Amino acid sequence: FQVVNAVAYLHSRNIVHRDLKDENVIIDQNFSCKLIDFGSAAYFGHNFLFSTFCGTMEYCSPEVLKGNKYRGPELEMWSLGILLYTLVFFENPFRSLQEAMHAEIELPWEVSEGLFQVIAWLLQRDPQLRATIRNISNHYWVKQSVDLRKYRFQDVLKKYGN
Template sequence: MEYASGGEVFDYLVAHGRMKEKEARVKFRQIVSSVQYCHQKHVVHRDLKAENLLLDADMNIKIADFGFSNEYSPGQRLDTFCGSPPYAAPELFQGKKYEGPEVDVWSLGVILYTLVSGSLPFDGQNLKELRERVLRGKYRIPFYMSTDCEALLKRMLVLNPAKRHSLDAVMKDKWMNIGFEDSPL
C-alpha cells in the first residue's frame, strides 16, 4: 500500500471540522467506489470508519485495515460481530446473520453523516446506550445539511437491512452525482 501522508480522515475532521458537502461528496464517491470494487470481488470490509480511511498527499482516499474483511457469497450468511460499535449496523447488535454488503452500506451512511456534520449520528456514554440508540435508528439532522444529503442518509441508515439502499442505489443517488453528471459512478 502506498504511503498515506495525509493521515486518517478522522484526524482531518478533528483538525478541520466538518467538510462542506461538495468536498464530502468527492471523498465519499471515492470511498463508495472503492467499497463497490471490494463487493464486486465478493469481499466485505466490515470495519469501515473514519479511522480506516486514509488520505494521500493529493487528499485522495485510501481504505485501510482489512483485518475484519471476509469473502462472502450471495445467499450465504455471516454471523460475526465485526467493526467499531459507532459504525456497526443494527443487525450486528442484534446478533443476526447477514450477507455482508448491507453492513458496509450502514457504515458508509455513518461515514457520510460524519463527513458532513463532523460528528457521529449515534453515540452513547457506554456500549449499552450506543446500542439502544442504534437500534432506535434516530439521529439528528443538522440544519445546514441539504435535503438531498438527508434523503440519501435516510436510505442508508435504515434499520431493516432488506429495505436499506444497496451500494448500486447509493451510487446512482442524486446527491452522489451533483456536479458529476458527466461522470456518474
C-alpha cells in the same frame, strides 16, 4: 465520492471490508481517498451468512448489534452512512447502542435534500430497505462533481485536521 467507488469495487468482487470507519479512510495531498485496514475483510455470497461480530461497535448496524446473521453488504452500507454522517457533522449520529438499534436520525443542522436522502437511505433501520452500493453510486448527490482545484490540501487540513 471515492469511498463509494472503493466499496463498489470490493462488493463487485464479493468482498466486504467489515470495518468501514473514518479511521480507515486516508486522504493524500491530491484528495485521493484510500481504504485501509482489511484485517476484518471477508468474502461474501448469497448463500452464506456471517454470525460473528466484526468491526467497530459505533459503525455497526442494528441487526448485527442484535446478534442477527448477516450477508455483509447491508452492514457495510450502514457503516457507510455512519461514516458520511460523521464526516458532515463531526459526530456519530447515535450516542448509545440503544439509539443505534432504534435508528432514528436527527440531523444537528439542515442539509441539502440530496444529502439527507443519502444519509437516511444508508441509515435505514430495515436492512431490506437500506440502500445498496448500486443505489448510492447512482444517486445524484453522490454523482455530482466537485472541482478539487478550488481547494488546497493545507487549507483543508488547517480547518478540519487534528
